[in-house]
Amino acid sequence: MAQRKLTSTNTANREKLISFCGMTYAIDILGGRWKLLILYKLEGRVLRFSELKKHLPNITDRMLTLHLQELEKNGLVIRKVFAEVPPRVEYQLSDSAMQLAPIWKQLEQWGLEHKARLEEET
Amino acid sequence: MAQRKLTSTNTANREKLISFCGMTYAIDILGGRWKLLILYKLEGRVLRFSELKKHLPNITDRMLTLHLQELEKNGLVIRKVFAEVPPRVEYQLSDSAMQLAPIWKQLEQWGLEHKARLEEET
DNA sequence: GCCATTACTTACATTTTTGTGTGTACCGCA
DNA sequence: TGCGGTACACACAAAAATGTAAGTAATGGC
Structure with a gap:
């Protein structure tokens, strides 16, 4: 949402998940x-x-x-x-x-x- | 997920939303x-x-x-x-x-x- | 006795999300 | 001149989610 530290595992995991499947991508842009x-x-x-x-x-x-x-x-x-x-x-x-x-x-x-x-x- | 302060506006809002409609409830238990x-x-x-x-x-x-x-x-x-x-x-x-x-x-x-x-x- | 295995738990640190309060530009109107 | 209205922006604070590292219990095999 706000700024993300590019070095974080947190962000890295999210990014991996987003490309992982359409569902995770959907959750990412619809979540919150x-x-x-x-x-x-x-x-x-x-x-x-x-x-x-x-x-x-x-x-x-x-x-x-x-x-x-x-x-x-x-x-x-x-x-x-x-x-x-x-x-x-x-x-x-x-x-x-x-x-x-x-x-x-x-x-x-x-x-x-x-x-x-x-x-x-x- | 972890412990929540019961006094927080954040939690209060979430709770309100959950009872608000089935969709918000679903998001709450499926989110993350x-x-x-x-x-x-x-x-x-x-x-x-x-x-x-x-x-x-x-x-x-x-x-x-x-x-x-x-x-x-x-x-x-x-x-x-x-x-x-x-x-x-x-x-x-x-x-x-x-x-x-x-x-x-x-x-x-x-x-x-x-x-x-x-x-x-x- | 010592080690490996499994499904956790606990304490702590970091990252991310959400909330609060204040300010701003513009114009029309009183 | 001062005020109201709109859709934000900004700095800061709090809360929540996630990650890291280290345990733990019981037991069978060596």
Whole structure:
């Protein structure tokens, strides 16, 4: 997310894993506390920074900024800046991100079921 | 993963997110550098600790132990201990984890495609 | 008695992620 | 002239994840 020391084993391992398979790569660019949630909220609509922020519970400006930048860098969201004052910036999903939508829906469904199963067992 | 200070905003936010939707819950129990990879390696077979370790590049004993414990706690892997010396412990996927398999396969596929798309654009 | 084996555990160090607080540029409006 | 609004940036602090190195228990074989 922030800067990485290039000498760290930590980073080296991550890099190895990313090239290792598509799944690890996907986890890398979708991981983190907010990324999937941001994508989820952007599904089927265009939102500006402040709107997105309202949709996400307890996120800070900084976190939203950082995650949006990474998502943009990884080709998952499209950022449009309008030359207005006060500034207006709109975010929307890329085609690639839209293709991901059915997968995160299944994941969500699985999550709900799995959670229910666990709670049942007690 | 390790111990958490119960007073932290960080933890509070995570907890809020987990109950927020199935997807965030899923991310929470499947996130981390190695979890999905471990599940992936366990698909369709039973492996003991040392075997699993051989299948995972650069993982340390500690990381494997910690992640396996969390996976077990969250009902994703089943741990079987044999009363032998030297010890033998076998790991396998739970039913719930098996239901997740098609999803991680799609995720892997998407990861590969997305990566290819990005590299194409340059 | 000594060593190898296995699946860990513990203490500690480092790296990475997340949060907090403050500042800024621009303009229109009162 | 001062204020509000927007989408950030920056410096710093805290928390969480990961890595490293060293043990440990029990037992069979030498």
